[in-house]
Amino acid sequence: MTPLDHYPAIDLGPLMKGLVIGGLGIFHVFLAQFAIGGGMLLCYLQWRHMRGVCQLARRFTDDYFKMLVLVSFVLGAVTGVAMWFTSIQISPRTIGTMVLEFHWVWATEWTFFCLEVVAGYLFYRYGPRLPDRTRMQLLLLYSFASWMSLFWINGILSWQLTPGTWLETRNVWAGFFNPGFLPSLIFRTISAAAIASLAACTLVNAVPGFTREERQSLVAVCARPLAFMLAMPLVGAWYLGTMPADSRGWATGGSVPMTLFLTMAVGSSTLIGLYAVLAILRQRLFVNGATASLLLALAFVATAGGEFVREGVRKPFTIREYLYSNSIARDGVAELRRRGSTADDPYPLRDEADYPNEQLVLGAKVFRAQCSVCHTLDGMNAVADLAATWSIDQRRLNIAQLQRTKPFMPPFAGPPAEVEAIVQLIGWRHAGRPADWAVSDDPAVLAQIERWLDEAGTGPGDARLAGGPRRP
Amino acid sequence: MNTLFPFGLPPATAFYLCLYLATLVVHLVFMHYVLAGSIYLAVGRLMGRARCQACRWQSILVDWLPFATGLAITAGVGPLLFVQILYGREFATANLLLSHRWMAILPVLIVCFYLLYLQKSAWIARRAWAWRLTVAAIACAGFIFIAWSWTENHLLMLDQTAWPGMYASGSLWYESAGVLPRLAAWCFLAFPSLAIELAWQGRLLGDRLEEPAAADTRVPGLSPVRRLAVMALGGWAGTLLAAAAYWPAIPDAARAAITGPLAGPWLTVAAAGLGLQIAAWTITLVSDRLSQGTLFVMTTAWVATLLGIAVVRETIRLTAVDLAIGGELHQTALGIGGLPVFLVFAVLNAIAIGWCIRTVRIQALRADFR
Numbered sequence: 001m002t003p004l005d006h007y008p009a010i011d012l013g014p015l016m017k018g019l020v021i022g023g024l025g026i027f028h029v030f031l032a033q034f035a036i037g038g039g040m041l042l043c044y045l046q047w048r049h050m051r052g053v054c055q056l057a058r059r060f061t062d063d064y065f066k067m068l069v070l071v072s073f074v075l076g077a078v079t080g081v082a083m084w085f086t087s088i089q090i091s092p093r094t095i096g097t098m099v100l101e102f103h104w105v106w107a108t109e110w111t112f113f114c115l116e117v118v119a120g121y122l123f124y125r126y127g128p129r130l131p132d133r134t135r136m137q138l139l140l141l142y143s144f145a146s147w148m149s150l151f152w153i154n155g156i157l158s159w160q161l162t163p164g165t166w167l168e169t170r171n172v173w174a175g176f177f178n179p180g181f182l183p184s185l186i187f188r189t190i191s192a193a194a195i196a197s198l199a200a201c202t203l204v205n206a207v208p209g210f211t212r213e214e215r216q217s218l219v220a221v222c223a224r225p226l227a228f229m230l231a232m233p234l235v236g237a238w239y240l241g242t243m244p245a246d247s248r249g250w251a252t253g254g255s256v257p258m259t260l261f262l263t264m265a266v267g268s269s270t271l272i273g274l275y276a277v278l279a280i281l282r283q284r285l286f287v288n289g290a291t292a293s294l295l296l297a298l299a300f301v302a303t304a305g306g307e308f309v310r311e312g313v314r315k316p317f318t319i320r321e322y323l324y325s326n327s328i329a330r331d332g333v334a335e336l337r338r339r340g341s342t343a344d345d346p347y348p349l350r351d352e353a354d355y356p357n358e359q360l361v362l363g364a365k366v367f368r369a370q371c372s373v374c375h376t377l378d379g380m381n382a383v384a385d386l387a388a389t390w391s392i393d394q395r396r397l398n399i400a401q402l403q404r405t406k407p408f409m410p411p412f413a414g415p416p417a418e419v420e421a422i423v424q425l426i427g428w429r430h431a432g433r434p435a436d437w438a439v440s441d442d443p444a445v446l447a448q449i450e451r452w453l454d455e456a457g458t459g460p461g462d463a464r465l466a467g468g469p470r471r472p
Numbered sequence: 473m474n475t476l477f478p479f480g481l482p483p484a485t486a487f488y489l490c491l492y493l494a495t496l497v498v499h500l501v502f503m504h505y506v507l508a509g510s511i512y513l514a515v516g517r518l519m520g521r522a523r524c525q526a527c528r529w530q531s532i533l534v535d536w537l538p539f540a541t542g543l544a545i546t547a548g549v550g551p552l553l554f555v556q557i558l559y560g561r562e563f564a565t566a567n568l569l570l571s572h573r574w575m576a577i578l579p580v581l582i583v584c585f586y587l588l589y590l591q592k593s594a595w596i597a598r599r600a601w602a603w604r605l606t607v608a609a610i611a612c613a614g615f616i617f618i619a620w621s622w623t624e625n626h627l628l629m630l631d632q633t634a635w636p637g638m639y640a641s642g643s644l645w646y647e648s649a650g651v652l653p654r655l656a657a658w659c660f661l662a663f664p665s666l667a668i669e670l671a672w673q674g675r676l677l678g679d680r681l682e683e684p685a686a687a688d689t690r691v692p693g694l695s696p697v698r699r700l701a702v703m704a705l706g707g708w709a710g711t712l713l714a715a716a717a718y719w720p721a722i723p724d725a726a727r728a729a730i731t732g733p734l735a736g737p738w739l740t741v742a743a744a745g746l747g748l749q750i751a752a753w754t755i756t757l758v759s760d761r762l763s764q765g766t767l768f769v770m771t772t773a774w775v776a777t778l779l780g781i782a783v784v785r786e787t788i789r790l791t792a793v794d795l796a797i798g799g800e801l802h803q804t805a806l807g808i809g810g811l812p813v814f815l816v817f818a819v820l821n822a823i824a825i826g827w828c829i830r831t832v833r834i835q836a837l838r839a840d841f842r
Contacts, residue, residue, distance in 0.1 A: 074586060078581050096556065096560045129836055
């Protein structure tokens with residue numbers, strides 16, 4: 001594995017790259033879980049209709065499925081492809097590694113996509129003309145296929161945070177059935193059921209032709225899967241328990257944004273769960289369209305919070321213990337310290353003529369290679385702002401010992417000259433980007449930076465990570 | 473490069489290339505339906521309401537294009553996966569260089585997808601004809617934009633010397649003499665595919681294409697069968713012209729590989745399939761009837777041609793990439809477990825899909841009969 005592969009970095013202006021993939025990811029996960037839960041709910045409704053205990057179920061199933069096709073088959077499918085393309089835009093090496101290591105898992109998931117689309121579309125198109133037994137068979141196949149797509153992708157996503165023994169064995173199934181696999185799968189299945197239930201409650205109020213009583217009886221049936229939310233605290237705690245200690249630490253107080261987002265997810269889920277159990281299921285209150293929409297919006301907030309935490313707690317890695325957030329291999333830092341992170345970079349800077357000297361050009365290239373995936377120069381999460389109050393020696397120390405400055409940062413992967421180059425870049429930008437800027441090449445300064453780099457070492461900053469297993 | 477594709481290639485590379493090409497051809501089947509279908513529909517709308525409503529194929533397209541688009545996207549996941557195993561660095565670099573322009577295909581695809589559903593809605597049926605024309609034209613333009621973006625992406629992958637310069641310039645457009653003729657070739661190639669697919673759809677929906685259209689059901693202008701023949705023959709004429717225009721833009725090494733031992737026999741297969749199709753469609757045009765036997769022959773020739781063209785397309789790419797680097801990676805990939813699981817589920821899910829189609833067909837026909 002090479003320490004670093006150079007790709008042409010995209011420029012999103014003041015936007016953080018992580019925000020783009022995170023935003024799209026949340027949207028896609030919500031739609032996908034709606035589709036998965038929708039399949040399960042429709043099987044339940046069809047089953048109740050066949051038992052003769054819910055005469056409206058068959059009609060509502062057809063209405064619901066139309067929405068499922070329009071939302072999930074279009075937006076869900078295209079945002080799924082968009083996730084892939086966006087991942088390439090943000091971190092081609094991470095997605096490249098995931099594709100390489102799990103391509104047969106992905107290919108297997110693809111066969112389930114095919115079944116899902118065919119079974120789903122046949123139901124959508126011919127369902128109203130089909131006998132109940134065939135409808136049920138199609139719905140079961142659709143539901144099974146969509147849940148299996150969750151099964152496969154869940155293994156890959158949970159592997160990113162808890163790769164387990166894959167790090168030693170490189171066995172695909174050791175990575176797939178990793179410690180986080182099962183709690184994550186159960187948690188996502190419950191979330192899917194809850195989202196589909198709330199969407200159904202919204203739809204019951206939106207489609208014409210039902211009386212108030214009919215709506216009430218349908219809401220009572222559609223809301224039943226919400227009862228599974230009672231298991232969420234237990235499964236959530238189990239999932240947290242499988243997380244590495246440092247990652248769990250970020251989410252439970254160690255990092256304010258992570259803790260806030262986890263609180264947001266837990267709080268929203270708790271509100272939905274309490275309302276569902278106490279008001280809808282126990283007191284059998286009617287849920288009108290506005291309330292159902294609000295609950296669905298809360299479910300989106302919960303999904304957003306959960307996904308943000310899942311993405312965030314992997315730091316400083318995108319693939320734990322294997323690949324850092326900036327696509328530098330964990331085992332490649334030492335080599336890059338020797339030969340530099342930009343030595344093989346074939347791509348020039350677009351604004352190279354704007355820099356007064358070569359050192360600043362180097363600084364900009366180092367920023368592009370090591371920092372730009374999470375930071376901007378002047379926009380969101382800007383390095384210039386983060387280092388604004390630091391003295392020049394503080395900048396040298398903090399960047400040389402990056403993993404100690406912030407334990408969720410990867411170690412700096414370059415020689416002292418690259419540290420000094422980025423320090424000068426920050427200083428130059430703070431000074432208003434003057435036309436003249438002296439080169440800083442004092443051997444004493446570089447020697448001091450080298451001592452700091454050596455002190456910090458080439459591993460991650462958190463002591464719990466520093467001693468972790470290494471790839472053979 | 474001196475042995476027939478894929479035999480002279482490293483085994484792992486050859487294995488993934490075969491998988492890629494097999495899944496690509498399946499994707500092409502649906503992609504051609506969507507691309508040519510949306511163009512056919514937009515042009516048809518220009519002809520006016522009466523001609524449009526009388527055209528059997530346009531009503532089928534309006535009805536089935538959304539599903540075909542879903543299938544094209546789903547079928548596209550397979551080749552998208554294998555292309556990343558085969559040419560991960562090149563594919564990612566081209567994506568990154570085209571950047572926002574490349575990513576624009578996604579919102580465009582969503583808009584086009586919804587417009588296809590809108591085309592078959594009762595809402596638009598109540599609107600003035602101009603609405604339907606506008607919706608069809610936007611959807612068509614969107615799919616052509618997506619095809620153009622893929623063409624640019626593909627050619628940029630092959631042109632590695634252009635990467636640093638393109639990045640430095642900040643341009644999001646890859647300009648090359650090959651883009652337009654290659655795009656035109658792929659767009660025209662979609663029409664013969666559409667003709668065969670519509671013929672099968674017509675048959676499955678009960679159309680009697682083996683008999684001349686009865687006088688009272690004749691549409692203004694050509695009969696349904698002759699429309700298909702004109703569509704296919706016109707498509708092939710356009711494809712050949714565009715391919716001729718593209719040929720000078722292909723590097724010498726690639727041209728030599730196409731006509732040499734690597735891909736020459738595959739080019740011959742494609743040409744033989746093409747010749748058979750042209751003969752069969754010409755007979756169909758003259759006789760105004762399309763028997764099942766002729767359709768079988770055409771379909772077999774069509775599949776052979778698509779396979780041959782896919783190999784020729786891949787040959788151009790193989791001459792542009794460093795197989796020594798890629799081969800090592802492909803060998804690593806092949807050593808990673810999971811292939812048996814994929815094969816088992818591929819077979820099981822294929823059986824399940826077949827069962828779904830058969831069961832619904834039987835049940836739906838039974839319901840219609842009742």
